[in-house]
Amino acid sequence: MGGRLAGGRALHVDRQEPEPQRLRPVCAAPHGPAQHVRPQVPRVRRRHLRWHRLPGCLAGRPRPLSRLPQGPRRLARPPARERTGGRGRDRRRDFQPHRRLPGQRRSCGRQHGQGSHHQHGLGPRPGDQGGLACAEPPGRPARRGRRAAMTVHDVIVVGAGAGGSAAASLLARRGIDVLLLDKSAPPRDTVRSDGLMPQAIYWLDRLGCVREVLAEAKGCIKGCDLYLHGRHLLTGRFPDDTPYPDFALLVLRRRFNEIMQAHAVASGARFAGGTAVRGVARDGEVVRVFADTGRKAVEHRARIVIGADGASSVVSRSIGNNLKDGVLGLSVRTTYAGVKCDAGIRVYFNRDYFPSYGWMFIDEHQTACVGVGCAVDPKFPPTDNLGAALRQFIDSDLKVTLADARRIGPFSGGIAPHFRPEAMTADGVLLIGDAACQADPLNRGGIHTAIESAFYAADACRLALDAGDFSRAALARYEALWSAHSEPDWRTSEIFMSLAKNPGLKELVLFLLEQVGTLGEADPRFGGFASGVFSGVVSQSSWLSVRALSEAVPKDPAAWVALLRENSKSKTSITAGSVRLLAGAIASAARGGAGLARRPGASLDWALEVLTKAFTFADRRLSAPRAVASPEN
Template sequence: MTVHDVIVVGAGAGGCAAASLLARQGADVLLLDQSAPPRDTVRSDGLMPQGVYWLDRLGCVDAVLAEARGCIKGCDLYLDGRHLLTGRFPSDSPYPDFALLVLRRRFNEIMLAHAVSSGARFAGGTMVRDVARDGGVMRVSADCGRKAVEHRARIVIGADGASSAVSRSIGNNLKDGVLGLSVRTTYAGVKCDAGIRVYFNRGFFPSYGWMFIDEHQTACVGVGCAVDQKFPPTDRLGAALRQFIESDLKETLADARRIGPFSGGIAPHFRPDAMTADGVVLIGDAACQADPLNRGGIHTAIESAFYAADACRLSLESGDFSRTALARYEALWGAHSEPDWRTSEIFMSLAKNPGLKELVLFLLEQVGTLGEADPRFGAFASGVFSGVVSQSSWLSIRALSDAVPRDPAAWASLLRENSRSKTSVAAGSVRLLAGAVASAVRGGAGLARRPGPSIDWGLEVLTKALTFADRRLAAPRTASSPEN
């Protein structure tokens, strides 16, 4: 039986990227996926600036740009139906200052075509059931149609998503932590400009809504929330999506028609017990690497593919496929991505607690108002939310001092916005202070209503904060980025 250098399980963004990089370096790569293209729906999904950057590094950004159905320079933020902020992507980051809207089906096809043209072999319609070590190689057991098949490789890369069979095979307990749940649908004939909109509403918080509108007047509309055993979903997300459409999008979608079903998604937002094992590497959602703050998973999957490909290349060259040899992957990911991921995890832990609804929304409103008054601060805030700006910047005194508005007029605008008349700075100061106190009190009362879960939640947040601080001090960003 043929023993491949690498088998990649999952032909999504991360899997195709890893297959492309390794095949281009001369490795014998087999790419497996349970589906055969075309995959997914007619919806346009957002590709953040980081994704555009990594696609450029990968060498297929031109094909994606040619298929783009919208080039977006910023994002609109709404609270209870009121526009708060138009946040622009910063122009002084390593990433481009725009996002793309691309049909997910076409994006998948481009990524797969790039992997195949780079030299990888694709076998669709293959459902992987198990991965096990057999002597010095990895045995991949799968079903192809009604036939059981088996493939062998020196290394297996698990890129098979949140319910990863590869992750289970190395002992990880799936869905044992915070999960991002979402439901979405697609509308045509949406009469508004192309863009990305994010909606928060007291009626369905801690869920939030979004709408991606492309240049063909097609919109992807959805809601998402973070849940775990302490805070299970209080409502069915399908009902929350209907409520979101009826309350926040009623006018926007008045003349539009729904052209897609309600479809659900799940993304894990917790560290698995292991990202590597002897002969095995996990990337993307299989490694729970989606951004906990904005739930973005495409760019994080492609980025992790670069680090995984670098570690696999060195293992293939040395002939050492042990977990120790493949640990370079975890070191690279940890040095470049883990600080921001853990910062996002802390923010998500704070926001997922429904008892803190009023406090979180109050702070969000002040940040949005100040960002609208000061475009520089607005770019910083939206950059952190999207991940274009390092999310750990919120915990950096220097970064915050650089971003905080220096123009007194911006602060005066914030205070006036908090006054009843929208003109009095003094009255706004009083109301801002009163609002902060009232929101904090309501937050405390919300926590007190559920003392058991609240104590567990408080310990969780404290543990995550201490873990972040410990790793930040013990593992500074020193590892070099792989050049592929």
């Protein structure tokens, strides 16, 4: 049987029992007669030629150009009689085009006729029949030992979440060549609605995409309800005297991701989805990014790489960070539909699953995101898994609320590290968001902290690119900006979390929380201050400021009278309330001391940890350098 290749060269193939029109994969193994080879098809420009006839043995009816053979790497499936193994699975290594036999040389892609010998050492040897494919066009000299030219981007952003998309947008709008990589080809699909705190809305406004987010909002929340042991304790409002808006939004997470990615692309960034990054390495003046796209290994290069790939950051591990070196915030959540209650945010505390706490975000369509979260420390491992804690939370605190609702989403987990990594920058590398462990330790908020850090990182990258210096010293402005504007509140929240994570102090923490909630309900101004600190709208370091506390503490005696009456059994006697309040404080402190005494070794380590963090915070506040100017983006 014979055919004719492009250029007029004859193709001779000897086959037993030929099957017309059937293609066989090329096989270089010497275990049988040579097989039929897919002929080379001349490359044509689609806009000039929409139909093309196949040459030689494949001549027949015209086919659209999109149906032409796409080259030697798309090999036809071997015939059934040549497959071995159970259930039709091909177990012969020679029919796996992405693997080579021992001693077999790599294919270079070009068609070689009978008896030809390619100088690459990749074609058939003299005496062999058939031919191998070679990617080199005919007549081009061999390129041996020379690396092909590769595009070097200015910045590669790994991770297209809130922080990564924001960084790509800020850099691309200034004309910087940005490549945005994400392991998910489409945006992450989820049915849950996530809360965007006022800080996130503020940064989205500065980014320029707040209108799109507002259009997709499923609820506008003006406050948060606090429950303790199933009893409503406080309705906190977002204060209106801060730079942030006085409301939060509930947005479907999938739509939020789509908006952020679309804004990055509209700003000029190039998005490559379905790219799972495996590692980064510094190579001279560039950073090499190794990734997988499907089953294909790819490599990208850039002058600067921004790691925004979350808590399990590959970029963070590549620069030497240990991702399990401190406290981790874990969460498990699910979604319910048909919830019979008003839209809002609810937070639940209960001694049965403390130090875990529960939450429920209800949007205007009666869909609720329900979950529990806790801080996990190696010194105090959780006694039960969070899945069981979530079921207990639903069966106890939400039994009435979710009586007529139905669950429409699976249990899904999340993780957020709450410790300072060893390095936030390296030569040509920056970490932002959860990759840099920047989520708020007090309220677990990560969206607004990621977008804020993106502004600082974009400013540092812009200056480094202008100077042509991509060393760690040149990128130090990023850490300076974050330390000046965000670190004080982050370290204050870290101290609060360290106090609350010790299970021995459970009774004392819940007692103090009950008194603060009761006083905040009696005095709306103090309630707004407490709610603002917990949500991060008010600086968390205000709790450690005597001036801020003196301004926030209720001045009206009626608020204190209401607190004392609430602690009495009759809810009316001030004297009985005072006695019960004092007795409760003493009993809670005694139970806390007994809880610490049960584990003296772990408690001693915990006390040293808290003191160390307190001294570190005080030292940084006292030795803080002159304020660094905010980024211009």
